[in-house]
Every structure is written in C-alpha cells, then in structure tokens.
Amino acid sequence: MAITIKSNREIELMREAGRLLALVHEEMGQFIRPGVSTKEIDELGEKVIRSFGCEPNFLNYNGFPASVCVSVNDEVVHGIPNKNRILQEGDIVSLDAGLIYKGYHSDAARTYGVGQISPEAQKLIDETRNSFFEGIKMAKPGNRLFDISNAIDAYISQFGYGIVRDLVGHGIGTRLHEDPQIPNFRQLRRGPKIQAGMTFAIEPMINMGRADVEWLDDDWTVVAEDGLPSAHYENTILITDGEPEILTLI
Numbered sequence: 001m002a003i004t005i006k007s008n009r010e011i012e013l014m015r016e017a018g019r020l021l022a023l024v025h026e027e028m029g030q031f032i033r034p035g036v037s038t039k040e041i042d043e044l045g046e047k048v049i050r051s052f053g054c055e056p057n058f059l060n061y062n063g064f065p066a067s068v069c070v071s072v073n074d075e076v077v078h079g080i081p082n083k084n085r086i087l088q089e090g091d092i093v094s095l096d097a098g099l100i101y102k103g104y105h106s107d108a109a110r111t112y113g114v115g116q117i118s119p120e121a122q123k124l125i126d127e128t129r130n131s132f133f134e135g136i137k138m139a140k141p142g143n144r145l146f147d148i149s150n151a152i153d154a155y156i157s158q159f160g161y162g163i164v165r166d167l168v169g170h171g172i173g174t175r176l177h178e179d180p181q182i183p184n185f186r187q188l189r190r191g192p193k194i195q196a197g198m199t200f201a202i203e204p205m206i207n208m209g210r211a212d213v214e215w216l217d218d219d220w221t222v223v224a225e226d227g228l229p230s231a232h233y234e235n236t237i238l239i240t241d242g243e244p245e246i247l248t249l250i
C-alpha cells in the first residue's frame with residue numbers, strides 16, 4: 001500500500017488531533033503518583049479525550065478493552081488498565097494513547113517515573129526519549145525512511161539497551177496504523193523516500209536488558225522476557241519541506 005500524502009486541509013486536522021492529544025498526556029502525566037491504579041489513569045485519559053469531542057482510537061481496536069495502554073516496569077506496551085494494579089513508588093509507567101478528531105488520528109506515548117525512581121530507570125526513560133529526537137533529525141525530504149530507524153539504533157546501541165523488534169512505528173492519518181512500518185532498529189535497505197505531507201508515529205520501545213519480548217496470557221500485554229524495565233516514547237510527526245513538525249507536543 002502506498003504511503004499517504006496529506007493535503008493542507010488534512011494537515012490542519014492532524015495538527016488539531018495532535019494538539020489535543022498533547023493536552024491529554026499532560027493531564028495524565030500530572031496524575032501519576034504512588035497509589036493510583038492503572039484503571040484510574042485510563043478513565044482520566046478517556047474523560048479528557050471525550051471532553052474535546054474526540055473518540056479514543058485504542059478503545060475496541062482489535063478488541064483492546066480500554067482507551068489508554070498503561071504498561072508498568074517490564075511491561076513494554078499494551079498493558080490493560082486494571083483497578084487492582086496500583087502504582088508503587090519506584091515504578092516506571094508507560095502511557096500510550098490516541099484520539100480521533102474529525103476522522104483524523106493522533107498517537108503518542110510517554111514513560112513516567114512514579115515517585116522516586118532509580119538513576120538507571122531514569123536514564124532508560126531519558127535515552128528512550130532522546131532516541132526519538134535523534135531519529136527524527138533524519139525525518140525530512142531527501143532522506144529515506146529507514147534513515148530514521150538507523151539513527152535510533154545508532155543512538156541507543158551505545159547504552160547496551162535492547163531495541164524491541166516485534167513492534168514498530170507506523171504511518172497514521174485516517175487510520176491509526178497506515179503504511180509504512182517504521183522499525184526502531186537498523187535496516188539493510190534505506191526504504192522509501194520521505195516526502196512532505198507524510199505523517200508518521202515514531203515510537204522507540206527500549207528495554208534496559210535484552211530486546212526479546214513475550215505476550216502475557218491476556219494476549220495483549222507485551223513484556224520484556226528478562227523481566228527488566230522498558231520505556232516507550234512516541235509522537236505523531238508531520239514531514240515538511242524543512243524540519244519535521246511534532247504534532248503531539250505543545
């Protein structure tokens with residue numbers, strides 16, 4: 001399938017979808033503290049999304065039972081919110097959420113420390129975020145898609161972390177997941193040409209230990225096989241003639 005190029009009208013709608021999602025993340029981020037359940041985070045996220053007149057795009061996506069993926073410690077992504085799962089001091093928690101505004105999707109993720117966390121966990125969170133910014137330095141016309149993947153890999157590799165290979169970034173627009181797939185690890189080819197008007201969700205998922213993951217029996221929650229912590233950082237971006245525009249940051 002071809003990578004869609006968004007019109008100016010579509011770009012305006014994507015910008016608004018992104019801006020509103022940034023606000024959702026801001027509210028959820030401020031809510032994170034020891035004693036909060038992962039279900040309460042989901043409920044807050046859904047409430048804020050709906051208060052903007054938007055729909056949560058994760059809810060019922062392939063049957064996912066919530067609006068926000070809440071993944072704690074060794075959970076990489078797709079954690080199912082649960083009222084009995086209570087955040088503890090020293091945990092790290094990844095929140096992945098998205099919304100639909102007038103038919104256009106946004107998608108973003110953040111990892112937060114709960115209370116005081118170890119320096120090692122903080123470094124994992126920081127470098128995962130930094131790898132996103134290293135990757136999108138390549139996200140401009142004249143480059144190719146996997147230049148982004150290779151830049152993320154080159155940056156992360158210096159820390160000895162494991163880059164998750166089973167899940168990747170993606171195109172986004174009138175659907176949550178559009179072509180192309182955007183791996184966070186080194187590719188042999190450089191991939192398709194990057195063009196202005198493309199919109200991507202770039203989302204490094206980085207394990208403190210090995211890259212291997214497995215799925216829990218709930219068929220959703222992806223965990224690091226070695227049980228070590230994992231971090232996730234994602235934004236929806238727009239390719240322009242110059243630097244990329246990060247739509248889900250304000």
Ligand code: MG
Nearest residue numbers: 107201203234
């Ligand atoms: Mg995504």
